[in-house]
Amino acid sequence: MALAAARRLLLHAGSRLGRREAVDGARRFANKRVLVETEGPAGVAVMKLRNPPVNSLSLECLTEFTISLEKLENDKSIRGVILTSECPGIFSAGLDLLEMYGRNPAHYAEYWKNVQELWLRLYTSNMILVSAINGASPAGGCLLALCCDYRVMADNPKYTIGLNESLLGIVAPFWFKDMYVNTIGHREAERALQLGTLFPPAEALKVGVVDELVPEDKVHSKARSVMAKWLAIPDHSRQLTKNMMRKATADNLIKQREADIQNFTSFISKDSIQKSLHMYLEKLKQKKG
Numbered sequence: 001m002a003l004a005a006a007r008r009l010l011l012h013a014g015s016r017l018g019r020r021e022a023v024d025g026a027r028r029f030a031n032k033r034v035l036v037e038t039e040g041p042a043g044v045a046v047m048k049l050r051n052p053p054v055n056s057l058s059l060e061c062l063t064e065f066t067i068s069l070e071k072l073e074n075d076k077s078i079r080g081v082i083l084t085s086e087c088p089g090i091f092s093a094g095l096d097l098l099e100m101y102g103r104n105p106a107h108y109a110e111y112w113k114n115v116q117e118l119w120l121r122l123y124t125s126n127m128i129l130v131s132a133i134n135g136a137s138p139a140g141g142c143l144l145a146l147c148c149d150y151r152v153m154a155d156n157p158k159y160t161i162g163l164n165e166s167l168l169g170i171v172a173p174f175w176f177k178d179m180y181v182n183t184i185g186h187r188e189a190e191r192a193l194q195l196g197t198l199f200p201p202a203e204a205l206k207v208g209v210v211d212e213l214v215p216e217d218k219v220h221s222k223a224r225s226v227m228a229k230w231l232a233i234p235d236h237s238r239q240l241t242k243n244m245m246r247k248a249t250a251d252n253l254i255k256q257r258e259a260d261i262q263n264f265t266s267f268i269s270k271d272s273i274q275k276s277l278h279m280y281l282e283k284l285k286q287k288k289g
């Protein structure tokens, strides 16, 4: 309930801000955790995640992200979105572990519903989505990138990308898996999912998790030039083709959303899974020394 009210408020506040800043030609609207800048005639928006320190996808962040996408979808002048991060060295640390640890079943259900919603909106977007991966991108971070039509990654060996859920003692849901299989093929996905592989850039390129590597300072300009190429294709044929390629995967979740929420809630509530998450969080803390 509270979240729905927040959503209405954000939509309203966002549109007021959007109108005010349109005066300069370049428009922008911002929620606390997502900044969107649109650049006039080209019809391209740049969406920057800014939920420091690691752009974890908290419930608030997911909500703001989904609302921002909804607004862009409703703006017929926008044809493409570049998805990137404002947090140095991190694209997104994925789902917020603190939303999945030490909470109650109702919270887990609410959180998962919002994860599903963002995924469905991103994955089935009619807009061209290009990710400019400028940092680490584990699990849910990789998921965001996989939803895009094209992935440009900074060629910095410190950054890794992949679905590493098994390392946390949890299991990537079937729709994460489906998208991984669609992107890198069954054999590679099977291996990478079991091992929880976090690919450094060169390996991510080789296996097909990303489409292109560029020096870090060129990620944004490359994403723009990729976008220009995709914008040259007529929207209607590109959109119908995208829909044809993705519909079955999206429908697979749509037809069992409620069961998937229940499955997540009972899985994540298990003592053994909570214990695994606790240990992983402790490991993250200890890493700092």
Ligand SMILES: CCCCCCC/C=C/C(=O)SCCNC(=O)CCNC(=O)[C@H](O)C(C)(C)COP(=O)(O)OP(=O)(O)OC[C@H]1O[C@@H](n2cnc3c(N)ncnc32)[C@H](O)[C@@H]1OP(=O)(O)O
Pocket (backbone or CB within 6 Å): 053, 054, 056, 090, 092, 093, 094, 095, 096, 097, 098, 136, 138, 139, 140, 141, 164, 165, 168, 170, 171, 172, 173, 263, 264, 267, 268, 281, 284, 285, 287, 288
């Ligand atoms: C049937 C269904 C089953 C369940 C399916 C669930 C699917 C789950 C999907 C996910 O996305 S789970 C999340 C997976 N993410 C990770 O494994 C990433 C963990 N984080 C890191 O590896 C590192 O933090 C980093 C992203 C590489 C950044 O490293 P850096 O050294 O720059 O920062 P840190 O000191 O490690 O972290 C700072 C701060 O942030 C906290 N944090 C990190 N990641 C998360 C996260 N995903 N959620 C919440 N909080 C996170 C970290 O603990 C530090 O906190 P403080 O110690 O400062 O309090």
